[in-house]
Amino acid sequence: MAAVSQSAMAAKPSVENPKMTARNLDLFYSDNQALYEVDLDIAEKQVTALIGPSGCGKSTFLRCLNRMNDTIDGVTIKGEVTLDGRDIYDKRIDVVQLRARIGMVFQKPNPFPKSIYDNVAYGPRIHGLVNSRDELDEIVMTSLERAGLLKEVKDRLQSPATGLSGGQQQRLCIARAVAVSPEVILMDEPCSALDPIATAKVEELIDELRSNYTIVIVTHSMQQAARVSQRTAFFHLGKLVEVGETDQIFTNPKDERTKGYITGRFG
Amino acid sequence: MSLSFLLLAVAALCALSFYFGRQRAVALSGGRHSNLHSLPVHYGAYTAAWCGLPALALLLIWYMFQGSVIEALIVSDLPQEILDDSGRLSLALNSISLIAAGNGQHLTVEPEIVDAGRRLANIQTIANAALVVVMLSGAVLGLSLSYRKITADMRARNNIERIARYVMIACSAIAILSTVGIVFSLLFEALHFFTKINPLEFLFGLEWSPQTAIRADQVASEGAFGAIPLFVGTLLITLIAMCVAVPIGLFSAIYMGEYASPKFRAIAKPALEILAGVPTVVYGFFAALTVAPFLRDNGAILGLDVSSESALAAGLVMGIMIIPFVSSLSDDVMSQVPKSLRDGSYGLGATKSETIRNVIFPAALPGIVGAVLLAVSRAIGETMIVVMAAGLAANMTANPLQAVTTVTVQIVTLLVGDQEFDSAKTLSAFALGLVLFLVTLGLNVFALKVVQKYREKYD
Numbered sequence: 246m247a248a249v250s251q252s253a254m255a256a257k258p259s260v261e262n263p264k265m266t267a268r269n270l271d272l273f274y275s276d277n278q279a280l281y282e283v284d285l286d287i288a289e290k291q292v293t294a295l296i297g298p299s300g301c302g303k304s305t306f307l308r309c310l311n312r313m314n315d316t317i318d319g320v321t322i323k324g325e326v327t328l329d330g331r332d333i334y335d336k337r338i339d340v341v342q343l344r345a346r347i348g349m350v351f352q353k354p355n356p357f358p359k360s361i362y363d364n365v366a367y368g369p370r371i372h373g374l375v376n377s378r379d380e381l382d383e384i385v386m387t388s389l390e391r392a393g394l395l396k397e398v399k400d401r402l403q404s405p406a407t408g409l410s411g412g413q414q415q416r417l418c419i420a421r422a423v424a425v426s427p428e429v430i431l432m433d434e435p436c437s438a439l440d441p442i443a444t445a446k447v448e449e450l451i452d453e454l455r456s457n458y459t460i461v462i463v464t465h466s467m468q469q470a471a472r473v474s475q476r477t478a479f480f481h482l483g484k485l486v487e488v489g490e491t492d493q494i495f496t497n498p499k500d501e502r503t504k505g506y507i508t509g510r511f512g
Numbered sequence: 513m514s515l516s517f518l519l520l521a522v523a524a525l526c527a528l529s530f531y532f533g534r535q536r537a538v539a540l541s542g543g544r545h546s547n548l549h550s551l552p553v554h555y556g557a558y559t560a561a562w563c564g565l566p567a568l569a570l571l572l573i574w575y576m577f578q579g580s581v582i583e584a585l586i587v588s589d590l591p592q593e594i595l596d597d598s599g600r601l602s603l604a605l606n607s608i609s610l611i612a613a614g615n616g617q618h619l620t621v622e623p624e625i626v627d628a629g630r631r632l633a634n635i636q637t638i639a640n641a642a643l644v645v646v647m648l649s650g651a652v653l654g655l656s657l658s659y660r661k662i663t664a665d666m667r668a669r670n671n672i673e674r675i676a677r678y679v680m681i682a683c684s685a686i687a688i689l690s691t692v693g694i695v696f697s698l699l700f701e702a703l704h705f706f707t708k709i710n711p712l713e714f715l716f717g718l719e720w721s722p723q724t725a726i727r728a729d730q731v732a733s734e735g736a737f738g739a740i741p742l743f744v745g746t747l748l749i750t751l752i753a754m755c756v757a758v759p760i761g762l763f764s765a766i767y768m769g770e771y772a773s774p775k776f777r778a779i780a781k782p783a784l785e786i787l788a789g790v791p792t793v794v795y796g797f798f799a800a801l802t803v804a805p806f807l808r809d810n811g812a813i814l815g816l817d818v819s820s821e822s823a824l825a826a827g828l829v830m831g832i833m834i835i836p837f838v839s840s841l842s843d844d845v846m847s848q849v850p851k852s853l854r855d856g857s858y859g860l861g862a863t864k865s866e867t868i869r870n871v872i873f874p875a876a877l878p879g880i881v882g883a884v885l886l887a888v889s890r891a892i893g894e895t896m897i898v899v900m901a902a903g904l905a906a907n908m909t910a911n912p913l914q915a916v917t918t919v920t921v922q923i924v925t926l927l928v929g930d931q932e933f934d935s936a937k938t939l940s941a942f943a944l945g946l947v948l949f950l951v952t953l954g955l956n957v958f959a960l961k962v963v964q965k966y967r968e969k970y971d
Binding site: 311313318348349355357358359367421 | 859861
C-alpha cells in the first residue's frame with residue numbers, strides 16, 4: 246500500500262495487483278450509450294473516488310462492478326469486469342455470491358423497516374454465515390462497532406431502524422454491508438443526503454474501513470474525494486477522462502477537462 | 513308546459529345570458545381584455561350562473577311546498593264527516609287525484625269528491641302555469657341584475673369560483689345525505705322489528721325460520737328469528753372464498769409485480785382484471801350450474817355426500833370473483849415499497865425471492881392486510897352468487913359440503929314477492945341489513961385505516 250500511495254507514481258489506468266479491473270467497458274440503456282470503453286483498475290485496500298459532472302456515468306460504472314445494473318431492464322454491457330482476475334459477467338458466476346463479496350452502500354440511507362439488529366443480521370442470515378445465535382450476535386456487534394455505530398445504538402438494538410437519524414441510518418447501512426464480510430464496498434454518493442457533521446463521521450469511517458476493505462466511492466464533492474481517496478478517476482460524458490493518484494489529479498491534472506472540472510469552470 | 517321543456521327554456525336563457533354577459537364585458541373593455549378584472553368568459557359565466565341558479569332554486573322550493581299547499585286547499589273544501597275519519601280521508605284524497613288525472617271514470621264516489629277532483633285538476637293547471645311564470649321571471653330577473661352589475665373592475669372570476677364551490681358542496685351534500693337517509697331508514701325499520709322480536713333473541717338465537725302466517729286462517733309456524741345460522745353460513749362461505757382468493761391473488765400479484773416481464777404484464781394484468789368486470793350474476797350461474805354439479809358428482813365418486821347447493825361451490829366461485837380485488841390492491845401496496853429497499857437487499861446478495869419474502873412482503877404487510885379486509889367485506893356483502901348457489905336452508909353447520917344460507921340470501925328471499933310490510937318476517941330483512949351494514953362498515957373503516965397508516969410511512 247505504501248508503494249502505490251507514493252505520489253511519484255505515474256497516473257495510469259492500471260495498478261499493480263488490482264482488486265478489480267474494467268476493460269473496454271461499454272454500457273447501453275436500451276439505445277443510449279452511457280459508458281464508452283472504460284478502462285479502470287481498482288487498487289486493493291485503497292479508496293478509489295469516481296468524480297465527474299451529473300450524468301457522466303460514474304454511478305452507472307459503479308453499479309457495473311457488482312452487477313446491480315442487472316436489475317434494470319434493457320441494460321446491455323460489453324467488455325470485461327474482473328474481480329481477483331475472474332470475469333464477473335461470466336455465465337458461471339453466481340450474482341448472489343458476487344454481491345456478497347462486493348457490498349454496496351446507496352445514496353439515500355435505505356434501512357429495511359425492521360429492527361436495527363435485524364438490519365445488520367439480514368446478510369449473514371440469508372447467506373447462512375452463522376450457525377448459532379451467539380455467532381450472529383457477534384457479527385452484528387462487530388459490524389456495528391466497525392461502522393462506529395455500536396455506542397449509539399447498543400441499548401436499542403431491537404427498536405426500528407427507521408427511527409435513527411439520517412447519518413446513523415447511513416452508518417447502519419454500512420454496518421449491514423460489512424456484516425457479510427465483503428472484500429469490496431461500493432458507495433454511491435453515501436453522504437449526499439447527510440448534514441456536514443454526519444458526513445464527517447462517515448468520511449472518518451471510510452478512512453478506517455480502508456485497512457480491511459477495497460472501497461470505491463462515487464461523490465459529487467471534490468473536497469470529499471480529496472479527503473478520503475487515494476486514487477481518483479474523472480468521468481465525463483460516459484468516458485473515463487483521467488485517473489491517477491488523488492494528489493496528482495487535484496494538483497496537476499493532465500487533461501484540460503479535468504482541470505476545468507476541478508477548478509469549477511464546468512460541471 | 514312540461515318540466516323538461518321548462519328546464520330547456522331556462523338552459524336557453526342561460527346560454528343567452530352567457531352571450532350577453534360576455535358581450536357587455538367585451539364592450540366595456542374597449543377591445544383590450546387587460547382593461548377588465550377577469551376574462552370575458554368569466555363575465556359570461558357569471559351572468560349565466562345568476563340566471564340559471566335562481567330559477568332552479570325557485571323550482572326546488574316550489575316543489576317542496578306545492579303538494580302540501582294544494583292538498584290543504586282541497587281538504588278545506590271537503591265535508592266535515594270525511595275529515596273526521598282519517599281512513600276515509602286518505603281514500604277520498606286518492607280518488608280525487610285519480611279523477612284529476614282523468615282516470616276516475618270507473619269510481620263510484622260522492623259528487624263532492626268528483627267536484628274536488630275537477631277543482632284539483634284546475635288548481636294543478638294553474639300551478640303549472642304559475643311555476644313557468646315564476647321560474648322564467650326569476651331567470652330573467654337574475655339575468656338583468658347580474659348584467660347590470662358588470663363593470664370593468666367587477667371580480668367575476670372570484671365570483672364564479674365561489675359559485676362553483678357552492679355547487680360542489682351541494683353535490684357532496686346530496687351524496688352524504690342520501691347515505692345518511694338510507695342508514696336511517698334501515699335503522700328505523702330495524703328498530704320497528706326489534707319492538708316485535710327481542711334483539712337478543714335475534715342476535716343469539718340458533719334457529720332461523722321466518723315463515724309466519726300472513727292471514728289469520730293460515731296454518732304456519734310461529735316464526736323463529738335467531739340469526740346465528742345465517743352468520744355462520746356467511747362466515748363459512750367467506751372463509752372458503754378467502755382461502756381461494758388470498759393465496760391466488762397474492763401470488764399472482766407478486767408474480768405480476770416482481771417477476772413478469774413488462775410485455776407479459778401488459779397482457780396478463782388487464783386479463784386478470786377482466787375477472788372483476790364479469791357480472792356477479794354470471795358468476796352465480798357458473799357456480800350453480802357448473803361448479804356445484806361438478807362438486808356433487810365428484811364427491812359421489814369419492815363417497816362424499818355433497819349437497820347440490822353446497823357452501824363449497826358458492827365459496828369457491830366467490831373466491832375467484834375476489835381474486836382480482838386482492839391481487840390489484842396488494843400489487844399496489846407492494847409496488848409502493850421503495851426501490852431503494854429492493855436495491856439494498858439485492859446489494860447484499862439476496863435473491864429475488866429472499867428480497868420479496870424478507871423485505872417487500874413485511875414492508876407491504878399492513879397494506880396487504882387492509883386489502884384482505886376489504887375483500888372480506890366484499891365477500892360478506894356479495895349477494896348474487898350465494899342466492900344462486902348457496903341455498904336457502906338455514907343449517908347451522910361448519911361442513912362446507914352442505915347447503916347453508918347467508919344474510920344476503922335471506923334478505924333477498926324475505927323481500928321478494930308479495931309481502932306484508934309490517935310483519936316481523938319482512939322487517940327482519942331490515943335488521944339483517946343493519947347488521948350487514950355495520951359489519952362491512954366496520955371492516956372497511958378498519959381496513960382503510962390500516963392502509964392509510966401504511967401509506968404515511970413511505971410518502
